[in-house]
Amino acid sequence: MPRGILNLGILAHVDAGKTTLTERLLYCAGVIDAPGSVDEGTTQTDTLALERQRGITIKSAVVSFTVGDTTINLIDTPGHPDFIAEVERALSVLDGAVLVVSAVEGVQPQTRILWRALQRLCVPTLFFVNKIDRRGAGYDRVLADIAGRLTQAIIPMGSVSGLGTRGAAVVPEYTDDTDDRDDTAARARLAELLAEHDDAVLAAYLDDQAALPSGWLREKLAGQVRDTLAHPVYFGSAITGAGVEALLHELGGLLPAAGQDAGGLPSGRVFKVGRGPAGDKIAYVRMFSGTIATRDRVRFGHDRDGKVTAISVFADGAAVRREEVTAGQIAMLSGLADIRIGDMIGAASQDADGHYFAPPTLETALVARDPGGKPRLHAAITEIAEQDPLINVRQDDIRQEIYVSLYGEVQKQVIEATLATEYGIEVGFRETTPICVERPVRTGTAEEILHAPANPFLATLGIRIDPAPPGTGTAVRLAVGHQSVPLYIYKNMESFAAAMEDYITRTLHQGLYGWQVTDCTVSLIRSQYSVADGPPSARGPLSGPQDFRKLTPLVVMAALKRAGTVVCEPVHRFRLETPADTLTGLLPVLARLHVVPAVAATRDSWCTLEGDIPVTRVHELRQQIPPLTRGEGVMESSFDRYEPVRGPVPTRPRTDDNPLNREEYLDRVLRRGVREKDVRQTGG
Ligand SMILES: Nc1nc2c(ncn2[C@@H]2O[C@H](COP(=O)(O)OP(=O)(O)OP(=O)(O)O)[C@@H](O)[C@H]2O)c(=O)[nH]1
């Protein structure tokens, strides 16, 4: 019998209990004989030595189990904000998600960030309110918190007895067998909630509340979950197991199964890259359509390919060899040496690479302790970057230093430990500095004219840069007609537009001060090429692609110089809950860190401070909290926005051919001639 497949993500703020819940679900599904423990390092996911030592999840992991006729591939994700990149990759392969919220802490900063991403991607989402056994657990309070800070469209799926005690238990509502029970009131409540988006439910509700068929209501509920109009909320405890059985049995019924178009052209997405025992690369792929079999040659990314040498799928707790993987499934593919995280595989190898979270905001230079160890370090960190491309390894030409981008100190420690244990390389770090951005301040235009004496390239290009609102990123627009575009090179306007966008965005990787340029619209306002039988102004040797590619950086940078840029640094928003009597010690420290907090709330003898803090100070403040608050203060912070830097403007060493300096650029680029491979572009 063909089975439904559900690719399910478990997401939450750090420590909410995702891994413990995963363990409990595996146990309830009969995959393991006893649930393991995060605290003892005996879980099915969290298998890395570092994860076990630290008791946190660092990498996403896949496990599989079966409930009824649904196979569930569960992806347990890390909650620590330093590892948000792992969540980002998992998001694009999910059919549904469980967002875990702690019954004690309620909605936390990362919960909101994850929720927003799930909403944007329209991932059907259930809530699991965990830790109902812990002292201080809430029910109404947590529901109000979710309703107030995430969504009103929630449907509590049960009530809790013994809340906040080890014996806390869940009484499910609206389960499959509710027809057997007399719970007219519960069904009426459900109908009331569903009626908001469904006139048929409203009519039935108004007609006869007592006669509402529960099977029909559940179908309606599943429909609204699928359309992300409704979000059932389950309560429970991953530790005691309360409420987990109920959640397990609802997953297949309420969340939509994966499409299984096995006949179509193969297409899938790589959401994780790991290494096998022999160091060989393993790509974790979610298939959207078609089938891939062992020994198939597949295309991925834009222009790479490889032959699949082995395929494993996840089945009831273990990886199992298969001859093929088909639509809807998740598999591990071996043999694809050039594959990277985020690649689309197969027919649709177009990269729809959206980013749902803020990019890393810190960077640091890595230094091998062994002076001769730089080449090995470079090879090792490049391999690590295959699994985590957002660390964005760069080497600057002048100082030959290896830079990595980071989300925070914990990620840095993990990189250090990974290099030491897996590669035997001891490293140190230079100072961690913020990754700034540059925003254009006014409109700037520039052009280079074909056949003008100072223009060595066979092309005319005119570019205008306009500032755009903060947070909107960069957009490239074409404002030229097809008669001014060399269509013998670019085939059509779309591919010309794509090529220009590529040249322009590469140039904008480093602005006037060396930082990524953002929040602007770049318009191509003039273009011309040269051809033997053209009008006098455009007559001459035929233009080639290199003329457009090499001229673009020059014109873009000239326009940017006229626009001017302001360097902006990343700023976090933080929230600190602390006993009120610790404020006298805390406030001077905050002042020294240039933080001006506001008191957001006071409750009993507790106080909540909120404020902005430059990203570079977050770690320092975090370290100061425990000694200053007797270990009771809880600080949370997350990236909020970029703000103009006050004081000296930081610059970043250039890694490109520096189109900022016209003479130097022309000298280097022309001297190198037209040998394609030698042209190094920014950020490449
Ligand atoms: N009392 C209680 N403790 C729990 C429960 N679930 C998890 N914990 C504890 O909470 C801590 C964190 O649990 P994890 O399962 O590692 O949480 P996580 O969400 O996977 O954490 P990260 O992956 O690091 O974000 C551990 O000490 C667990 O034992 C629960 O239902 N009740």
Ligand SMILES: [Mg+2]
């Ligand atoms: Mg975990």
